[in-house]
Amino acid sequence: MLKIWLIRHGMTEGNRHQRYIGVTDEPLCEEGRKLLRKFTYPKPQAVFVSPLKRCLETAAILFDDPKVRIIDQLAECNFGEFENKNYKELSGDPRYQAWIDSNGILAFPGGESKEECAVRNQEGFQRAVTACIREEITEAALVVHGGTIMNIMEKYALPKKEFYEWHIGNGCGYLVELDPVLWKKDRRNLKLLGEQK
Numbered sequence: 001m002l003k004i005w006l007i008r009h010g011m012t013e014g015n016r017h018q019r020y021i022g023v024t025d026e027p028l029c030e031e032g033r034k035l036l037r038k039f040t041y042p043k044p045q046a047v048f049v050s051p052l053k054r055c056l057e058t059a060a061i062l063f064d065d066p067k068v069r070i071i072d073q074l075a076e077c078n079f080g081e082f083e084n085k086n087y088k089e090l091s092g093d094p095r096y097q098a099w100i101d102s103n104g105i106l107a108f109p110g111g112e113s114k115e116e117c118a119v120r121n122q123e124g125f126q127r128a129v130t131a132c133i134r135e136e137i138t139e140a141a142l143v144v145h146g147g148t149i150m151n152i153m154e155k156y157a158l159p160k161k162e163f164y165e166w167h168i169g170n171g172c173g174y175l176v177e178l179d180p181v182l183w184k185k186d187r188r189n190l191k192l193l194g195e196q197k
Contacts, residue, residue, distance in 0.1 A: 001138065001177050001178070001179060001180070002129070002132050002133065002137065002138055002139075002140070002177065002178050002179075002180055002183075003138065003139050003140070003175060003176070003177050003193070004128075004129075004132075004139075004140045004141065004142060004175075004176050004177075004178070004190075005041055005042075005044065005140070005141040005142070005173045005174070005175050005196075006141075006142050006144065006149045006152060006153070006173055006174045006176060007041065007058070007062070007141055007142065007143045007144070007171070007172070007173035007196075008144070008145065008146050008149055008168050008169065008170055008171065008172055008173065009028070009050075009052075009054040009055045009057075009058040009143060009144070009145060009170065009171075010028045010032035010033060010035060010036040010054065010057070010058045010061070010170050010171050011028065011029055011031060011032030011035060011170040011171070012026045012027065012028055012029055012032060012054050013026060013029045014026055014084060015029075015032070015170055016029060016031065016032075017086055018086045018087065019084050019085060019086045020079040020082045020083055020084065020085060020086070021076070021079075021083075021084065022075075022076040022077045022078050022079040022083055022111070022147075023075070023076070023078045023079070023083060024083055024084050025052050025053050025054075026053065026054065027053045027054060027057055028053075028054055028057050028058065028061075032170060032171075033057075033061065035170065035171055036058060036061045036062060036171050037061065038171075039062060039171050039172075039196060041062055041063070041141065041173065041196065042139065043063060043064075044063070044139045044140050044141040045137045045138065045139050045140060046069065046128075046131070046132060046135070046137050046140045046141075047059050047063055047067075047068045047069065047140070047141045047142075047143060048068070048069045048070075048071050048074065048128040048131075048140065048141070048142045048143075048144075049068045049069070049070055049071070049074070049142070049143045049144065050070075050071070050072075050074040050075045050076065050143070050144045050145060050148065051070045051071075051072055051074075051075060052075055052076070052145075055074075055143045055144060055145070056068065056070075056143075058143050058171070059141075059143040062141075062143070063141070068143075069128075069131070071124045071127050071128060072124070073120045073121060073123045073124030073127065074121060074124035074125070074128075074142065074144045074145075074148050075120075075145070075148070076117075076144075076145035076146075076147050076148060077108070077111065077112050077114070077117040077145075077147045078108065078111040078112045078117075079108045079111050079112075080107075080108035080109050080110035080111020080112070081095075081108065081109040081110045081111070082096065082099075082108050082109070082111070083108075083111065095109050104163075104164075114163070117147060117151060118151040118154070118155065121144075121147070121148045121151040121152060122151060122152065122155055124148075125142070125152050125156075128140065128142060129178065129183060132180075133180045133183065133184065141173075146167060146168060149166060149168060149173075149174065150163050150164070150166040150167060151163070152190075153166040153174065153176075153190070154166060156176075156178075156188055156189055156190040157174075157176065157189075157190045157192055158189050158190065158191055158192065159192070168195075169197070172195070172196055172197050173195070173196045174192060174194070174195050174196075175192075175193045175194040175195070175196070176190035176191060176192055176193060177190070177191045177193050178190050178191070
């Protein structure tokens with residue numbers, strides 16, 4: 001069996017102000033660095049990360065400077081013209097209201113749709129799982145983004161839940177398990193084993 005921690009990066013300045021931070025490559029804020037030190041995760045055999053600074057920095061804090069493997073497809077959604085803005089700044093924008101009314105299904109103006117991002121994130125997750133199976137790794141961690149985790153869990157996790165029900169805080173994570181034999185036969189499910197809050 002393969003156990004994987006799906007861990008959301010620590011807090012950034014944009015997160016503190018509830019901004020849509022997707023492709024903006026900002027580091028962790030000082031408060032975010034301090035908060036990460038309260039989390040204890042077991043040391044995995046492999047750590048896969050999004051290419052963005054906040055994930056690289058989180059992995060270094062949580063796992064004491066691991067040799068990380070960067071997978072570009074694990075990056076957060078491109079929020080387009082909503083990038084680096086919060087709901088207060090966007091209220092009154094009819095495009096934002098249309099996006100809200102669609103339950104987040106519409107593409108962000110100048111950015112990705114939920115579906116495009118989900119497909120990309122799932123491809124990145126598949127790359128990580130394939131590497132683990134090939135190398136006979138039994139414990140791995142992905143240090144990624146909230147949206148990335150929600151996309152992976154919505155697609156594969158049992159019990160089934162909607163996208164937004166998988167939201168998780170900065171530094172928090174889900175521990176999941178998969179059967180490599182079944183995964184290779186396209187019977188792809190993640191069993192939820194635990195949660196770090």
